[in-house]
Amino acid sequence: MREFNFYKLHMITRIKDIIAYYGLSTRAFAMKCGLKDNTFSNQLNGMRELSLTTVNAILFSNEEISAEWLLRGKGFMLLQKEETEPGMEKLKSIVYTIANLQDEINEKTVLTQRLLEENQKLKGELAMLKNERNVG
Numbered sequence: 525m526r527e528f529n530f531y532k533l534h535m536i537t538r539i540k541d542i543i544a545y546y547g548l549s550t551r552a553f554a555m556k557c558g559l560k561d562n563t564f565s566n567q568l569n570g571m572r573e574l575s576l577t578t579v580n581a582i583l584f585s586n587e588e589i590s591a592e593w594l595l596r597g598k599g600f601m602l603l604q605k606e607e608t609e610p611g612m613e614k615l616k617s618i619v620y621t622i623a624n625l626q627d628e629i630n631e632k633t634v635l636t637q638r639l640l641e642e643n644q645k646l647k648g649e650l651a652m653l654k655n656e657r658n659v660g
Contacts (some may be wrong), residue, residue: 536568538594539582541601546586552623557581 543553554564559581565660568571583591 532574533570534597535579535594536570536574538601539568541575542582542586542589542594544613545601546620547618549627552620552627555623555626556619557585614621 544551546553546556548556550565551561552559552566557564557578561577563572564578567574567578579594583589583594588600588602590599590603593601
């Protein structure tokens with residue numbers, strides 16, 4: 525069991541290396557791979573077991589990553605490029621941009637919600653002050 529944890533820990537470290545290589549947030553990388561953000565984060569933090577589904581999703585959505593390196597830590601992270609498919613770099617750039625824009629949208633949504641709540645609170649306080657002024 526101890527060996528398994530050792531290998532699992534190193535695979536998680538290699539997955540974090542891949543995320544760093546792409547310069548993505550964990551959330552953006554999960555989206556790129558078609559994974560649920562919470563599940564993926566819990567797997568990286570050791571709160572859930574790293575699943576074969578997750579490993580496959582990473583390998584299939586990042587074809588330049590060596591499966592041998594990810595699974596066993598042997599060789600290099602990136603496969604040797606024989607010939608790049610036309611448009612692949614542009615597609616990766618678009619996916620990266622979409623993931624970053626989604627993060628920004630989520631941040632703005634949270635900020636908007638907070639401002640709406642604050643506005644509602646201030647309206648309530650203003651109504652109370654007007655009511656006190658009319659009563660007094």
